Amino acid sequence: MKLGKVIGRVVSTQKVESFEGLKLLLVQQVDENLDIVGDPIVVVDTIQAGVGNLIYYETSKEAGRVLETIMNPCDAAIMGIVDELFVKDQK
Amino acid sequence: MILGKVIGNVVSTIMAPGYESKKLLLIQPIDPGGKPKGKSFLAIDAVQAGVGDIVITLDEGNSARAILNEPNSMTVKLVVAGIVDEVSL
Numbered sequence: 001m002k003l004g005k006v007i008g009r010v011v012s013t014q015k016v017e018s019f020e021g022l023k024l025l026l027v028q029q030v031d032e033n034l035d036i037v038g039d040p041i042v043v044v045d046t047i048q049a050g051v052g053n054l055i056y057y058e059t060s061k062e063a064g065r066v067l068e069t070i071m072n073p074c075d076a077a078i079m080g081i082v083d084e085l086f087v088k089d090q091k
Numbered sequence: 092m093i094l095g096k097v098i099g100n101v102v103s104t105i106m107a108p109g110y111e112s113k114k115l116l117l118i119q120p121i122d123p124g125g126k127p128k129g130k131s132f133l134a135i136d137a138v139q140a141g142v143g144d145i146v147i148t149l150d151e152g153n154s155a156r157a158i159l160n161e162p163n164s165m166t167v168k169l170v171v172a173g174i175v176d177e178v179s180l
Contacts, residue, residue, distance in 0.1 A: 001115075001133035001169060003101075032099060032117055032131050047105055056101065056115070056133050058166050062152040065166040066107050079166060080106030080115075087099035087117060088142045 001056045001079060004029045006049055010042050018072045025049065025078065027057060032087045043076040054082040092172065093148045095120045097140055101133060109165035116140060116171055118148055123178050134169035135159065145175040 008026035012019070023045040029037045034054075041059075046066050049055050055078050057063075063077035099117035103110075114136040120129045125145075137158050140146050148171050149155055155170040156163065 002130075003117075003133065032119075037130060047107055049105075056103070058168055060152075060168060062166050062168045065152075065164055077107075077166065080103040080110055082101050083104055084102040085099065085117070086102070086142075 001058050002029050003031070003034075003082065003085070004043070004055055004057050005034070006051050006053045006055060007040060008051060016073065018067070018069065018074075019044075022046075022067070023048075025051075027055065027076075027078070030054075032085070041076055043078055044074050045078045047078055047080065049078050049081055054085070056080055056082060093118075093120055093150060094123065094175065094178070095146055095148055096125075096127075097142050097144045097146055097171075098131065099142060107166060109161055109167070110135075113159075114139075116146075118146065118169075118171070121145070123180055132169060134171050135167060136171045138171055138174055140171050140174050145178070146171045147173045147175060 004027040010024040064072040064074040095118040101115040
């Protein structure tokens, strides 16, 4: 799993059948110091996260398992909202 | 499997089904000499590891579910599967 910040919403009308009724969010990956890593991605949300939330998300085929049909085509899904992040000072 | 060091943990109350009562650790991959290498990631803990421990982490869904004894419907890929006592080269 990776840490990410929700930076926006994605609305789509024409989409594949399996994506109907799903909420899509734009997520920017961040590292343990909350610095930006790479480019934002579109992620399926089943736990009702909102813009501004720090979340953790899973990528790859495994992400589809949060949906009702296990073999759903989905390659990124939010797994939880971070309440607190503890990082040991590495200096 | 990935050699890494536990550098922190995450507290979360709103989460996907199956994640309740699981401990989430922040892992920094390291090379065999102990130097940080690559980006950090989050993994579910199965061996009661703590911050500062060197651990081995599995990066495969079916193996992770087998270790955690979870049904097929749970989304999980990364799981801490062991605490490293010593690496000799």
